[in-house]
Amino acid sequence: MIDSKKFINFLKINNISFYCGVPDSILKDFSNEIVKTKGVKHIIAPNEGLAISLAAGYSLSTDKLPCVYLQNSGLGNTINPISSIIHKKVYSIPLLLLIGWRGSPNIKDEPQHKVKGLITKSLLKLLGIKYTEISSDLKKIKNLINYAKTNNKPVAILVKKNQFKNKKSNIKISKGILRSDFISTLLNLIKKKTKIISTTGFTSRELFQLRSFKNYKLSKDFYMVGGMGHASSLALGVSISNKNEIICLDGDGALLMHLGSMNLIGHLANKNFKHIIFNNYCHESVGSQSTYSENINFKLLSKSLGYKTYFRIDNNSQLKKILKKFLKTNGPTMLEVKTKIGSLDNLMRPKKLIKLKNDFKNF
Ligand SMILES: Cc1ncc(C[n+]2csc(CCOP(=O)(O)OP(=O)(O)O)c2C)c(N)n1
Structure with a gap:
């Protein structure tokens, strides 16, 4: 080592x-x-x-x-x-x-x-x-x-894996709500035909795990297991030729990787497109390294690129109320969720990807 x-x-x-x-x-x-x-x-x-x-x-x-x-x-x-x-x-x-x-x-x-x-x-x-x-x-x-x-x-x-010695790193203390709490609440509120496209890393893994364990049967998801930064463009592609509500669950790191997609969304997306950013200021899935996103004003950014409305959730007490409002709006809309570091234990990984794709297509 x-x-x-x-x-x-x-x-x-x-x-x-x-x-x-x-x-x-x-x-x-x-x-x-x-x-x-x-x-x-x-x-x-x-x-x-x-x-x-x-x-x-x-x-x-x-x-x-x-x-x-x-x-x-x-x-x-x-x-x-x-x-x-x-x-x-x-x-x-x-x-x-x-x-x-x-x-x-x-x-x-x-x-x-x-x-x-x-x-x-x-x-x-x-x-x-x-x-x-x-x-x-x-x-x-x-x-x-x-x-x-x-x-x-x-x-x-x-x-290769495990070639560098892995020392324990200090876990950052952060404010906001847990991503998994948000996802559970969202799964309880969305319409039967809503489609979710989720970004690479813990977001897709948590969504998959919550669906599997809690048996939320409504809707079907597309998990971006790879293609970091491409979830929002894929979601836009789905939304353009689909009447159902399309929700993209994104990360600050992934969004910044190919930020140009926001311009396309603002310019092209229909009212069925909803974009949710889990902003934890870091790449949590690979060790919580900074994304330098502390000073980004997503409200100004999204508005200037053509998103119709912007919402922000900072803590659990606001969660349901603001999420319900957000889900009622006409898109393209952005919701920024201040997310604290921490994910579900024993996180699963989406498996049987071809079946998942077919389920998503046929729903
Ligand atoms: C092109 C590419 N670069 C790097 C990675 C490694 N990687 C996987 S998830 C991730 C972090 C994503 O950060 P963010 O979108 O903020 O989500 P979080 O992990 O904080 O939930 C990284 C860097 C990757 N999968 N693909």
Whole structure:
């Protein structure tokens, strides 16, 4: 097992002191450790493509090697800036990628990770990125870093599950209501034919678990097990050609990942579209790293983009009253729910995805 603190020290010795990326559960300990490390610059980016561009800008202004960390599911977001800016045949900019390798062969994982896991190495090869798997043999990594510097090319280190030691991190104290309390109340109030599209991470897992255990039979859900940041666009696509009420359950991290979807919703969505944001100011599902969303005014943002109304729930005492009002409005409407950190115990994961899809379509 690799100790994140020692690994970051090793990178420091190799003159790497700029980090940016999108959080990942495999790299949780690593990113938490960077936050504690003095003398480094650390930026949590809204999506992996932007992290690449930030790092490229840093490299241009300092001539030092930046480190970009990401889950392999975010490799898709990096392909454009890597192939059209960073690549040896374009501007030839060196980067060190640290990639959490979900779905790596022979390790049990979810279907959405299996697909990307199997093609991760091939994708890196296609992009011309030399890589190695992390190990305690730091000489290999040192050689890779030197290769990036001398050839002005991106290189990558792949990290499988449980390769970084997982130290306990302090649980943040936060205000608001529990996501699961909100979902239970919502499931009791929605109409029979309402469709819910839920975002990646704990939101989909909690919705699935509450449906399964409490046997709420009304409505059918579509769980975005992958495709982080795409729930609202998928929901918009469903709503345009469907008369039923469509509710998108989103996270602040996921919404910020592809914020352009809000503009489309404001511009195009019909009155059946309702957008709920669980704002806990962090990526709770992968370790509660900040999303920098404390200062966003979702009221002004949603109104300026064409949403008709905006509601906010801060605590349990307001929950039912405001939720009922929100459900009665004509969309596109936004409801921001200040959500406190904490999720159901023994969280389940949506299974039998093709059946779930067919149920959703046929409902
Ligand atoms: C493209 C991509 N990047 C990173 C991840 C890893 N990931 C899964 S859930 C999640 C956090 C989502 O944050 P938010 O939307 O705020 O929801 P919360 O976890 O707080 O409920 C992240 C970063 C991913 N699944 N896909």
